[in-house]
Each structure stands twice: as C-alpha cells, then as structure tokens.
Amino acid sequence: EPPPHLSDTNPSTFFFTNHSQRARARNLQEAEGEERDLETVDWCYERTGRRAHAGRVRAKTSKWPVVLRVLYEGWDRGLGWLVLCFVGVSSGVVCSLVDIGADWATDLKLGRCGRGWWMSKAACCVDSTDFAGCPEWTAWAGGEGLVALAAYAVLGTGMASLAAWLTRELAIDAAGSGIAEIKVVLGGCVLPRFLGFWTLVVKTMGVILSVGSGLSIGKEGPMIHISACIGSLWCRLFPRFRRSQALQRELLSSAAAAGMGVAFGAPIGGVLFSLEEASTYFPPRTMWKAFFCATAGVATVQYFHRLPVSGKLALFEVHFHSQWKWFEMPTFAVIGALGGILGSLVIRLILFFSSLRKTSSLNHHPVSEIITICLITSAIHWHIPLLRGGTNGLIAALFSDCSLDQGPERRVLCPAPGDDSNDAVAAMCWASLIKLALTSLTATARVPGGTLVPSLAVGALLGRAAGLWMETVHKSQGDTGVFGACANVSKCVTPGVYAMVGAAAVLGGVTRMTVSVVVIMLELTGGLEYVLPVMVAVMLSKLVGDGCGTESLYDEMVMMHGYPHLDTKNEAPTSDLVAGDILTETPLDCVALNDTTRSSIEALLLCSQFRGFPVVTTVQEMQVSGYVSRTTLSSALLRVQKQGGHRETLVDLMGVADTAPIQISPTTPVDRVWELFSLLGLRVVLVCKQGKLVGIIKKKDLLSRIKQARPSKHWH
Structure with a gap:
C-alpha cells in the first residue's frame, strides 16, 4: 500500500514518485562506493538446459502426426528468427526517432524553421538550393551577437540539465554509452535494471537531449544500449527466452550488432563489432543471426529516410575517388601512431575524471555538474565555428572535397588560394585537442552519451590538418622529388582522405578494435579505394595504444567498476599462484544431505546471501555430493510448501542438484583455473583435497586476485 503521505495521489503519480525514490537511493549507494554483489550465469548449466529443451520437444511430438510434428518443430526453431526480426525492426524505428530528435534539438540552439518549429534545418531546407542561406530558416538574432550566444547556451544547458535530471530520478543505469556494461552482460553477468523498461525510456529521451545540448558526446554508443x-x-x-540466460545473450549479441548497424548504417561492421568487442560467447550460428538482425534494423532505418535520399547506406559518403599515392603512406602511418597516442590519452583522461567524480562531491550533484560542463562547452563551441554545429555535420564536412559546399566552416576547411594554410592547420589542431578534452570530461558524466563519434571527430580534425599540410608542401615543391607521382594528375593530395584515416586511427586507439573499425569506415564513406591506408593506420594505432599501457576504454571501465567479467579473448595470466591461494576457505555455507529438512533449508536461505551452495554428505565429513544454486533450492523448497509439508519434511535435492560439479585440487595452477572458467563458462569451482571440500573459487575471487598480480604490459 502507498505510504500515508501518498495515499491521496493517483496510481501513476505514486508509481513515478516511488520509482524515482528507488533510483535516487541506488545512485547514493553507488556514489558512496558501495559494492554490488552481482549474479553470474553458469554456461554449463545453460547448455545443459538447451539440450534438455530439444529433448522435451522431441518427446512431446514423438507420437504426433508427421505434419503437426514438422510444423511444431519448425515453429520452435523459427521463433528465434521471428524475435530477431522484431528486435531489428524495433531498433530501427527507435533509433530513427533518436536521430531525428537529436538533429532537431541540435539545430534548435541555432534557430528555428519558418515552416514549423518541429523541423530540423535539414528537413526545413530540403528544397532549398542554398543550404547555408536557406530562406525558410531563421537564426536567433541573426546568428551573431550576445543574444544568439545566450540562446545557444540557455537552450543547450536546459536540455542537458533535463537529461541529467531524468537520469538521476528514473534510471541511473541510462548514464554513459553502456557499451562496457553490455560487454559484462554478454559475458554472463546479470545487471539488474540495466536492460529494463525505464532504462530504455530514459536512454532514448536523454540521448536526444544530451546530444542536442551540444555536449561533446555522441548518440551512436547509446544506440547499442537502446x-x-x-x-x-x-x-x-516469450517464456522460452525468458527462462534461458544463454538464449537471451545470443539475442542480445544480435541486438548489439543491430544497434551499431543502425547507428552508422553499417550492418557488416555491426556484426564484426559484436564479434570483436562486445560478445564473449559468439558461436557461428550467432553471427548469422546477428547479420539478419542488423540487416532488418538498417533496412528499417533506410525506410524511414534517416540515411541519404539516394538510398545508399554510406552515412558520410565521399564524392572523391582519386587514387592515393605511395609517398603518402608514411604520413598515414604517422597519423595512425598519433591516433594510438591520442586514444590512450583519451582513456586515461576519462578514467581520471571518472575517479574524480567518485571521490569528490561531484557525484552527489550530477545536475549541477552537467549545467557547469554545458555552459563551458557552449562558450567554447560558440567561438569555434568548426565545433558550433553537430558532430555528424562536422565529420561529413571534414570527409568531403573542397569542391563541394561546406557552409560556414568552408574558409577553415578549404583555405582560398590567397589565404595562409598554416592558420587553418593550427585551427584544426586546436579544435582537435579541445574536442578531445571536452569529450574526456563529459564521457562519464551522468547523462546518456558515448565516445564513438567524438573520437571520429578528433581524428578527422587531426587528419584534415595533416592533409592540408601535405597539400601546402606539394604546392610549394611542385611535381618534383617525392611528388613526381603527381605529374599529369589534376588532384594529387586530397585532405578528406587524411581525415578518414585520422578518424579511423583515433577510434581504433580508443576502442582497440581493428577489423570492425576498418569495415565501419568503409561502410560509412563508401571509399573502398582507401582500405589499405585505413588498415595501416588502425594497425599502428592499436600497436602504439597497447604499448602505451592501457586496455580499450571499455575494458578499463569494466575493471574500474569491478564487474566480474572474464574476457575469453584474453590469454591466461602467467603467475605462480595456485588454486589454494585464491579460494574461499571453509567454513562454508553448505547443504548437508543428512539435514535437508524444510526448516534447515529455510534457515540457510534466510541467513546466507550466497547464490549457490555445495552439497556435502555431512558437515563433519565434507565429502562433496553436488552443487545446488540458490534459485533451484528455493524452487524445491516452494514445491514442498505447496504440497503442505511440515517443517521436518525432507527436501529432495539429488533430483535437482548438479551431482557432477567441477572439482580441482588446491595445487592446480591459476592459469589452468582461468582456462576452466573461460572455456567452460563456469560460475564456481569446488576445491577438494582427497574428495573433501576445502574451499570454493568464484569468478569474482579469481578476477580480484589476478588484478592484484596483474602483469605489466608488453608488445605482442
């Protein structure tokens, strides 16, 4: 029943208020550094359950007519594909709305459309031949002066503060991009509320507001979470998916691929992202399902006209297709190395600001912090024309050719023949560093937003500056020396190509992805001619980034938050530790077969918070007979209660417990323990000596001890 002070309110108001109070309580707990005991998935149990489901279907239909049996088995197999189609189409619809809303909110800070206040500038001026001087678009106070600056800052700050308030009050799990947490979920960890309804609502609304406010964050990472x-x-x-954690994670892997696909219009890159970065368990059948889901999502987005009207999937399509020259390759390599250095710098700055928030009063005042950051960002962006508009528009301009109209940024991106190119190079370098600093400051603030597109912008600015410098050197040297290959060529050095290479390098330096970054860049631009420069830059970016001593941004975030995530892509650690050094020693909370009465089981569940219990013969002998999870034990106890059993009624456990749990010796090397957890997907391992239980190793115990003895970084 509602508390007394809410008894007169309507049910919707009570639900909203009560949910807000719970969200703020969770926020306070995290701010005070309270550690959460998270549940993990036992993949061995899940695989057994999958085989059991197939057996039940065969047994159920064994005596049916052939036609009915074939139809039922076809429905059982096709249900997963139907759900994948629903997920892909739904993701395409929601992400299209996010993209349209973010474009409108971004343009609202600069002016309004005379044809309707709800229209973005692109929609308002779709029929205009001059986009920069569109007569239907009215800029606030003419687009210049203090009034226009005030409108830009006030509207942006209002959007950002509303996004922070919604996140604080309703769903704190909607903050950030969510990619690190998705890695943890797909690895088998259960994060309550992270994938809930309120998280979806707040993430969708919040990312529109936060991106539209002008904060240096992107909407593409949050689209994966959405x-x-x-x-x-x-x-x-669907009960079949609701009951199986393994099936859920296969579908979530496909959903992550669809999210990346609809964010960038890159279905193949989305599948490779899920394989290379997001998913821990990715069998061949999941790749085909992920591709189907991503295709459904991108087709839906294209239907809603989010992507270019031409019908092409290239979000930042390049209109130049000149062949690059071999004398440019050293510059591309240097850009790749700088991308690795800048990527590592971004990671270290993000971790620094995240730690600062946790250890200071900023964590208790997220809305005030966002207002301050947004005011600073608005003041900086207003005085730098390159950064004043949306990040996607900036990247499109940086990738484009100087023969096309770039709008107000044209003078910086494409200096006139009489202008000094060094000023443009310096302006873009400064803009790149400022974008890097603002992205690092905002990435872990309590609003929805990601770092994928800002990383692309940082690299594109740096690459475009390098391209302009090369173009200036070519003009001063002429078609001589290394520029001899430019003879009889109308356009030798194309700055847009350097912007593409720089964007891929910094994105690879931040995420440490390789193949997926290259494919995403090719799908984004349609520039297949530039695959080799992009590959070289991404490879060097990863090598240099790894040499700088950091993991990818998402792996670092996982370790910082202390999630029990074991990445199967990593090699087993080299250490002198053995199982006996990391186990949780006895006395343990166990279920004894000589005392399985209803009262003893109830007392065990009431007094212990563990998520599973070893089954032993007696507490004195500690001979292992099996292992039972807390959920299974609770279900067995509930059946006894429904049957009317009294407090001394015995609860049959051997029919529901795992009678063959994995057991190891205390002298087992830790690298072998790591392999058991990673390859078999175990949640716990029992440590026994001559059949007698002496301890237990949980995944979190293993990761915690390995982190303490973490080996130094080295080149592979």
Missing part, C-alpha cells in the same frame, strides 16, 4: 534494451524486453514476452 537496442540491447529492446532485445531484453522482447525476450520477456
């Missing part, structure tokens, strides 16, 4: 939320909600509607 798609994962949609996939989780669809799973709840």
